[in-house]
Amino acid sequence: MDRVNRLAAQRAVVIFSMSSCCMCHTVTRLFCELGVNPTVVELDEDPRGKEMEKALARLLGRSPAVPAVFIGGRLVGSTDKVMSLHLSGNLVPLLRNAGALWV
Template sequence: MDCVLKLASQNAVVIFSKSTCCMCHAIKRLFYEQGVSPMVYELDELLNGREIERALVRLGCSGPTLPAVFIGGKLVGSTKNLLTLHINGSLEKMLKDAGALWL
């Protein structure tokens, strides 16, 4: 768990993803289209990817676990949470507060 928290705190936006997951792809696109360059960790390409995914579950990510998004070092959640924040306008403020968006 410490490894995940350390990785999540090193960039304004961190996404734990799988390269073959369509919802992970959609969430990454959401950030890219807003001009945000998240740090993305593709768990299916990392040797310790399964361990990281188990740590995400222990941190509170629930089914589906991925994508798991951290903004400003804090767990925001998965697809449903991100889309809700985007639709209600809260995501932009979070990104600005974390220093990931300057507009």
């Protein structure tokens, strides 16, 4: 859990992902199209990925634990939460407040 929190706090937007996960790719593309440069942590490419995946599953209360999106060091959630924030117009202000967007 400490590693997840440490990584999540290092950048404005951090996405914990799996390289073969289509929803992870979709969420990452959304942020890129909004002008955000997220840090993507590919759990299947990290030696401690399984440990982080278990910690994220506990945080999210579900499995699979990816994508897990952190904005401003705080857990936002997975695809459904990110898309809900985007469609309601609340994602961009959240990104601005975290320093991920300047426009």
